[in-house]
Amino acid sequence: MKKGLLIVLSGPSGVGKGTVCSELRHKQSDLVYSVSATTRAPRTGEIDGINYFFKTREQFQEMIANDALLEHAEYVGNYYGTPRDFVERTLESGKDIILEIEVQGALKVKEKFPQGVFIFLVPPSLDVLKQRITGRGTENADIIDHRMTVAVEEMNLIHYYDYAVVNDQIDAACHRIQSIIVAEHCRRDRFIEELEEVKEASEKA
Amino acid sequence: MKKGLLIVLSGPSGVGKGTVCSELRHKQSDLVYSVSATTRAPRTGEIDGINYFFKTREQFQEMIANDALLEHAEYVGNYYGTPRDFVERTLESGKDIILEIEVQGALKVKEKFPQGVFIFLVPPSLDVLKQRITGRGTENADIIDHRMTVAVEEMNLIHYYDYAVVNDQIDAACHRIQSIIVAEHCRRDRFIEELEEVKEASEKA
Missing domain, CATH: 3.40.50.300 (P-loop containing nucleotide triphosphate hydrolases)
Structure with a gap:
C-alpha cells in the first residue's frame, strides 16, 4: 500500500x-487538510471534525500528556494543536x-x-x-x-x-x-x- | 543569475x-537536449551541432585527453560521448x-x-x-x-x-x-x- x-x-x-x-x-x-484540535468554543457554523476538533481543557491536556499532538501552542488562553492520530490515519489510507x-x-x-x-x-x-x-x-x-x-x-x-x-x-x-x-x-x-x-x-x- | x-x-x-x-x-x-559527440559519419539530413557534434577520431581522442567529455563509450568501432562544454554553457545561460x-x-x-x-x-x-x-x-x-x-x-x-x-x-x-x-x-x-x-x-x- x-x-x-x-x-x-x-x-x-x-x-x-x-x-x-x-x-x-x-x-x-x-x-486532505490537517484539522487542528482546540479548546476555544465553536463559532456559528463551525463543525467538529471539519473546522476543528473541539476539546475541553482537560481533554486537550490529556492529549498533551499522551503525546497525541504533533505540536501545540496556547494563544489568548486557548490551546491549539495538531492531532497525530488524524495525520497518521490519513497517511495510512494512502x-x-x-x-x-x-x-x-x-x-x-x-x-x-x-x-x-x-x-x-x-x-x-x-x-x-x-x-x-x-x-x-x-x-x-x-x-x-x-x-x-x-x-x-x-x-x-x-x-x-x-x-x-x-x-x-x-x-x-x-x-x-x-x-x-x-x-x-x-x-x-x-x-x-x-x-x-x-x-x-x-x-x- | x-x-x-x-x-x-x-x-x-x-x-x-x-x-x-x-x-x-x-x-x-x-x-535543451544534450547533443552527443560522435566519430561516426553523418547520415543524410543529420546536422552538425543539432543531431550530433561530428568529430574525427583524433579530435575525439583529444577531447578524452582534455577531460572534455562527461562520459564516452565505443560502439561498433565508433566513439560516442557527452561534451561537457555544451552542458555547462547551457546551464550557465539559465x-x-x-x-x-x-x-x-x-x-x-x-x-x-x-x-x-x-x-x-x-x-x-x-x-x-x-x-x-x-x-x-x-x-x-x-x-x-x-x-x-x-x-x-x-x-x-x-x-x-x-x-x-x-x-x-x-x-x-x-x-x-x-x-x-x-x-x-x-x-x-x-x-x-x-x-x-x-x-x-x-x-x-
Missing part, C-alpha cells in the same frame, strides 16, 4: 500561507495531507515527524511582505515595524525546510507545491520502500 | 527512454538541459557531475519490459533472454539515482519528470545559493 505524504506548509507571517493553502485544496480535492502552520509549530512537527515534506513559502521581496502586513488593518507604525522584525527573523528559519516556494502569484505557487508533491512521490527511497513492501506482502501471501 | 539543471534520464534497455525524452522536448520547448543515456553512461556522468538530477525510468512490470524488448524485432529466444537478463541487472542500478519514474503512460511519465524539474528548482539549498549570489552581486555593484 502506497502511503501518503505529510506536506507542511509554513513561512513568515503575512506571506499568504492561508490563501495558498485554500487555493491548493480547491485545485486538488484529493489533498492520501496526502497538508498542514498549514506558523514557523515555530512547523519546527516542532519536524522533530516528531521528520519524514514530512517541509515547504517554506517566501515573499517575492521584503517590500511585498511589508505591504501585506500593512494592508491587513489600520495598525500604527510601531506595530507594523514589530511585525516586520518578527517576519524577518522567521525568514531565517528557512534553513530547516526542504523546499522554498516563492509566493509571487497564487497559481504559480500552487503549481510549484503540486510539483513538489508529485516529485516527492517519485523519490527513489520511497519507490524502493514500496517495492520492498510489495515483495514482503507477496511472500507472506 | 539562476542556473539551469542537468537532468539525466536513464533506465534499463527497452524501458522507453527515447520516446519519453522526445515527448518531453515536444511538451517543454525550453528544455536553461535546463536533459541528457538521455543508458545506465552505465549515467553513472559515469554522476561521477563528474554529481549535482545533476538523476532520474531512473522504470517499466510498469518486468512483463511489460519483456513485451517491449520482444516487440522490437524478430530476434530469437536466446537473444531476448539475454536482453532481459541485462535489463534486470540494469534495474539494480536504480540505487544510484535520485528519482524513480514509472513509465506506465508516456503523458503521466512526462508529467512526473516535469514536476521533478520544477521541484528541484524549489530545493531550499538551490534557493539559498541564488539568494547569496544576488547579495554578493548587489554588494559588488
Whole structure:
C-alpha cells in the first residue's frame, strides 16, 4: 500500500500561507487538510471534525500528556494543536495531507515527524511582505515595524525546510507545491520502500 | 543569475527512454537536449551541432585527453560521448538541459557531475519490459533472454539515482519528470545559493 505524504506548509507571517493553502485544496480535492484540535468554543457554523476538533481543557491536556499532538501552542488562553492520530490515519489510507502552520509549530512537527515534506513559502521581496502586513488593518507604525522584525527573523528559519516556494502569484505557487508533491512521490527511497513492501506482502501471501 | 539543471534520464534497455525524452522536448520547448559527440559519419539530413557534434577520431581522442567529455563509450568501432562544454554553457545561460543515456553512461556522468538530477525510468512490470524488448524485432529466444537478463541487472542500478519514474503512460511519465524539474528548482539549498549570489552581486555593484 502506497502511503501518503505529510506536506507542511509554513513561512513568515503575512506571506499568504492561508490563501495558498485554500487555493491548493480547491485545485486538488484529493489533498486532505490537517484539522487542528482546540479548546476555544465553536463559532456559528463551525463543525467538529471539519473546522476543528473541539476539546475541553482537560481533554486537550490529556492529549498533551499522551503525546497525541504533533505540536501545540496556547494563544489568548486557548490551546491549539495538531492531532497525530488524524495525520497518521490519513497517511495510512494512502492520501496526502497538508498542514498549514506558523514557523515555530512547523519546527516542532519536524522533530516528531521528520519524514514530512517541509515547504517554506517566501515573499517575492521584503517590500511585498511589508505591504501585506500593512494592508491587513489600520495598525500604527510601531506595530507594523514589530511585525516586520518578527517576519524577518522567521525568514531565517528557512534553513530547516526542504523546499522554498516563492509566493509571487497564487497559481504559480500552487503549481510549484503540486510539483513538489508529485516529485516527492517519485523519490527513489520511497519507490524502493514500496517495492520492498510489495515483495514482503507477496511472500507472506 | 539562476542556473539551469542537468537532468539525466536513464533506465534499463527497452524501458522507453527515447520516446519519453522526445515527448518531453515536444511538451517543454525550453528544455535543451544534450547533443552527443560522435566519430561516426553523418547520415543524410543529420546536422552538425543539432543531431550530433561530428568529430574525427583524433579530435575525439583529444577531447578524452582534455577531460572534455562527461562520459564516452565505443560502439561498433565508433566513439560516442557527452561534451561537457555544451552542458555547462547551457546551464550557465539559465536553461535546463536533459541528457538521455543508458545506465552505465549515467553513472559515469554522476561521477563528474554529481549535482545533476538523476532520474531512473522504470517499466510498469518486468512483463511489460519483456513485451517491449520482444516487440522490437524478430530476434530469437536466446537473444531476448539475454536482453532481459541485462535489463534486470540494469534495474539494480536504480540505487544510484535520485528519482524513480514509472513509465506506465508516456503523458503521466512526462508529467512526473516535469514536476521533478520544477521541484528541484524549489530545493531550499538551490534557493539559498541564488539568494547569496544576488547579495554578493548587489554588494559588488
